[in-house]
Amino acid sequence: MNNKIRILDIMLKLVTFSVLVLNLSIASANPLIGTWQFVKGQYATDNGLVEAQAPQLSSVKIVSDGHFNYITQRDGKFLYAGGGTYTLDKGRFIEHVKYGNVESILGKTMAFTYIVEGDLWHHTLHENGKLVEKEVWKRIDL
Numbered sequence: 148m149n150n151k152i153r154i155l156d157i158m159l160k161l162v163t164f165s166v167l168v169l170n171l172s173i174a175s176a177n178p179l180i181g182t183w184q185f186v187k188g189q190y191a192t193d194n195g196l197v198e199a200q201a202p203q204l205s206s207v208k209i210v211s212d213g214h215f216n217y218i219t220q221r222d223g224k225f226l227y228a229g230g231g232t233y234t235l236d237k238g239r240f241i242e243h244v245k246y247g248n249v250e251s252i253l254g255k256t257m258a259f260t261y262i263v264e265g266d267l268w269h270h271t272l273h274e275n276g277k278l279v280e281k282e283v284w285k286r287i288d289l
Contacts, residue, residue, distance in 0.1 A: 177235060178263040183208045183284035185219070186267070191279050208284060215242065229253075238262075240270055 185206035188199050204226075206219035216230030229247020233240060240259045244252045259270040259280075266286040272279040 177212065179210045179235070179240060179261070179268065180212060181210060181286050182288035183210065183268055184287045186283040186285050188280065188282035189278070190281075191277065196278070207287075 185201055185204060185208070187201065188204075189196050190199070204219065204221050205223075206217055206227075208215060208217040210233070213232055213234075214230065215233050217228065218225075219227040227247065227249055229244060229249060229252070231245030231247075232243045234243075235241070236258075238260055240261045242257045242259070244255050244257070247253060257272055259272045261268060261270040263269075268284040268286070269282075270284075271281045
């Protein structure tokens, strides 16, 4: 009986180790997988750039293997939600917006340049040579 318990214990440790290695290899292949919290951003409007930052604007973005979603609040009140699929290509996070409550971006594809430095994700969107959006997110979970 003790041998069976010891064998089961070893098998459990091997499975746990394998899952950890698999999760680490997926995360290293795609540094954006995880849960992110909004830190600050700049956005182009008809009246010029506007800035936002936490905690007045709070948002959480979850990135899995091939999908993303987010929910955003301002001063504790619901503002936006959305998501869809994405691809990574040569330093670009390319969102394919499939659902959400911002009609102007539904069905749109947006190619953000991105850099991950430590637990911060910086991404920027330019369209027609002009800044549209620049955000910083902080990793809160993997």
